Amino acid sequence: MPRNENPIEKTESLGHLVKVQRVIDFMVLSDLINGQRYHSEMEQFITQTLGNGVGVNDAYFSKRLQVLYENGHVTRHWDGDNRYNRFYRITDAGIEYFKLMLRELPGRVSLAKQVYDRFDAYLDKFGHVHLK
Template sequence: MPRNENPIEKTESFGHVVKVQQVIDFMVLSDLMGGQRYHSEMEQFITQTFNGVGVNDAYFSNRLKALFEAGHVTRHWDGDNRYNRFYRITDSGMEYFKLMLREMPERVKRAKRVYDSFDSYIEKFGKMNLK
């Protein structure tokens, strides 16, 4: 049998589905629009917003570092305690947030379609004997 006799045309890619890092960036920047926030406050905000689903500490720190290095946020130390970092959004961060605000609704819709399809696919294996 020849390969790709009936190829299916790809209309979208997984790269256009919302990514975890985009969700975190969006949540951080939206929270910072209310003023400066501490690292732990933003982490709690995300966990509360998503009904107990939070972000791995190391991953969250890496995202904050990436936002800082991209110039989207500033960070400052509060006193001598290295854990008391607070963040502020920059003009660049506002532009990045506006870009995400334009793109995210369609990405979220796409992600819902993908996950619904995946959920249906998983159900095919639900009654499978795994012994």
């Protein structure tokens, strides 16, 4: 039989279901809707919201805040001379980006849950396999 005689159509890529960067961006902007926040406050908010001690790598989180700033979604300023006390605020462009994600993410998260539930069921099959 020839290869790929009956290929299954792929409409999504696993890596694009829900990107970590979109989760972080959404959480940062949702927190900033309530007012300005320190970097560390937002990081703690994410860890508390996700639960189970799941948080964001500090370097990656700083990079995401930098990208949000460069894209005009947030403003930032220092609190006095302390370089570690950086405040962030959401911009009008950030509110629009947040609204876009609010429309897109629920469907993507739902699809990701379905995929991971199927993968979880697949993993169960290997709980009964004895490897040498």
